[in-house]
Amino acid sequence: MLKEGQVEKKYWFLESGFIRSYVVDTEGNDITFNLYGSGDVIIDYPLIFFFAPTRENIQALTDCVCWEIIFTDFQEMFNNILNFREQQRGLLVGSYFALKEHSISLIADQAKDRYLKLLKDKPHIVQNISLKHIATFLGITDTSLSRIRKEISG
Amino acid sequence: MLKEGQVEKKYWFLESGFIRSYVVDTEGNDITFNLYGSGDVIIDYPLIFFFAPTRENIQALTDCVCWEIIFTDFQEMFNNILNFREQQRGLLVGSYFALKEHSISLIADQAKDRYLKLLKDKPHIVQNISLKHIATFLGITDTSLSRIRKEISG
């Protein structure tokens, strides 16, 4: 069980609670890179598949219940269990596509549309994570997100 | 040798010329996803590593000289040649990081800074590809890019 705050290891299945990953850019801005809710898998893909750590930060936003997979166990399962390997490959591909879609959305969509998309895809996350984290994930400020929410509801 | 226009296969080493990959979003916008110059490797990574095609479009922007690797050859080399495998893994990781950095830059940086960064990292590309493709890669319009260039030069 994780307590809210910083955590170190990086291979979990999240049973309950909320987690985010974030990066700090050269100007010191904290930017949420991904948001996770129950049922999600949190893996540093480049590290686990290609032994190249990303220096992405992981933070538990609430108390969480999650299952940790030790790296050596992961490798053994990956090498020996076909279904596990295929599942993990699928997750990695899904993760890559999500990053790509998000990147395109940052270019082509209005912030309002990105918010609506997130609301549709991950409503439980939007309802349980503070606006400032959602805002940086969407590429806007919390002020703007607050206005977008007002516009949608009103 | 490729002629300008659409091309089909997706595993090349680009010796000379310029290539871009692009996607068309739901509203029909053509968005440049990546830009390639001589020395670059153009691979549909998810496809070649995970058998999941991306439907990313590849377009030669000039006449190109490039070396095509057939999928089965790639697999054989990947499985049997350690150095090749390590090199390809490195390229994939680099590609993932670049996508990530670009995504962060879209959130945290001004368009002008993104342009300056691209100019620094890939000057030969900026000088040889039309502004409209560079603009969509940077997440702005060609009009805005033109103004940014004027501001920098003047």
Next chain:
DNA sequence: TTCACTTCTTGCCATATGACAAGTTTTATA
């Protein structure tokens, strides 16, 4: 309950960028 603290909202104004259209320059081709 009360107090402090964080989160969220709102107002005001500034600014980056977009939309559109008209020119200008460059490039390709006959």
Next chain:
DNA sequence: TATAAAACTTGTCATATGGCAAGAAGTGAA
């Protein structure tokens, strides 16, 4: 060279979003 097509620039105005600060609402602890 002549001509058309594409690429690039520029003007005018609109709009999305940011910056900052004040206030309101929610949350947790003594």
